[in-house]
Amino acid sequence: MAIQRIFVANRGEIAVRILRTCRTLGIETVLGVSEADRESLGARMADRVLCLGPAQPAQSYLRVDTVVQAALGSECDAIHPGYGFLSEHADLARLCEAEGVIFIGPTADQIEAVGDKLRARVAAEAAGVPVIPGGSAGSPEDACLLADTIGMPLLVKAAGGGGGRGMKLVEHAADLAATMDMASAEAEAAFGDARVYLERYVRSGRHIEVQLLGDGEGRVIHLGERDCSVQRRYQKLVEETPAPHLPPATRAAMHEAAVRFAARLSYRGAGTVEFLYDVPRDAFYFLEMNARIQVEHPVTEKVTGIDLVAEQIAIADGRGLGVSQADVMCDGAAIECRINAEDPDRDFAPSPGTVSEAHWPQGEGIRVDTHVVDGARIPPFYDSMIAKVIAHGADRAAALARLRTALTEVRIAGVTTNLAFQQAVLADPDFAARGVDTGFLARFLDRAKAAA
């Protein structure tokens, strides 16, 4: 059995990225596009293009039946879902399983197992992977006992809250009972649910994730970690590997925990386990697992020399892992910067339109993943990311210097981008000096506002 023709069920830079690897491997490609993407770079590269439907994703890229029908009707052996859209919809994986089309990704059951946050947390605990300490407490005595094991400071959270609402910080154990009473009364008033629970408060946290490959038979290897702490409202902007200034023992423990979690599921394909790294305590907690190729995968490819999309295809084809853990060598450091068609001066509002001119940097250690060429249209219906600029160097300082130089060569005319903003972030002395925490970008924006 060998995959000969792949249906690419995605758009933008990741469609182009997947098509390139297929080309290298000599695999034919069929790209499903919406009406808005008929003239895209991906559509020009694919061997065949099929229009799935109108521009609105719900009528094209998100239609499971149409995608599978298109793959079957064009005699594709396999579907690559990319990231976003249908990549983590168990429905697509399940329909592929029923129709005998290879889904390049995990099984439908695995997608469901990691997609449900509560189930994933239980699975993490069962695999001996640390989760953030916490729990519910009935009586004040129970709460005190629980608070002892969690440690101070901690958060009192409303069970009915979410998205940062209904949280109270407790700094001293003596304040716990009073704060819980107050939080409970407020939760009752705000959410109609008086239940509260306790959770460890992470004063300074970093987002660190581990790249995995699993053969579906229980063998799982890791390809190092990525630090994605430069985020604006949970949107990653800069990603790098290795995570800077992480104690070696912690790094190794993180890798092992991620492998344990995925091995217990007999995970198949490429996946990522995300952790919150608690800087003051030098501890890490399981956040979630992403059952797909990720936007920031190129930094891992740069330091390991492994083509993750090719590995995904090989695993889906039943050929297992192409490398063993001992073969995985991480060479130097790599940093990725996302270029988005958005306006930082207007609260990062999307800036769709037609790109009249696009010039991307080239050179030693530089890689650009993009679908944006002269005349490319940025439709308003989709994600605003137009490119990822990746720099690799012997160490972090060398990679950062290359990335800064590369960004000065970028020319984009016709749409507003966050290029100048990203240059300012990369020039920040804090970022240059060490690994920053997830609060870095908010502080950076506050400083910029104050200076204006």
Place this chain on the structure above:
Amino acid sequence: MSLTAADVDRIIKLLDASRFDRLSLEMDGLRLDLVRNGGAAVARPAPAPAVAVPPAEPAQPTPAPAREAGLVEVKSPLLGIYYRAPRPGEEPFVEVGARVEPDTIVGIIEVMKLMNTARAGVSGEIVEILARNGELVEHGETLLLVRPDR
């Protein structure tokens, strides 16, 4: 109510006899733009209405380029497998030479065992059937060509 080629002829004569250089007419999802100097009549579908339309409603007729002048392309309203007949072995819905009305069924588009009907969306005579029975058609692909009534 739909616009026949004869109607268009009459409208052109009206414009010709008037002192205007340009005429735009919108009706029943059709838009007609006429320009006096060197401009040919162009009929094209009006912009899609903002309301949700069921996916398998009448296909949108548009003029065929560089074939017999004035032919209308009947397009597939969605991606799927095209079938000319209701069931295998039965008579096709339509043949070349058949007359169609806007709501005449011209085929079935199957999407994972869900059958959707494709309709002509125009009045006239079928000149050519381009889509092949049992094969995949993409969203917007031309199924057949119709010579509209004049």
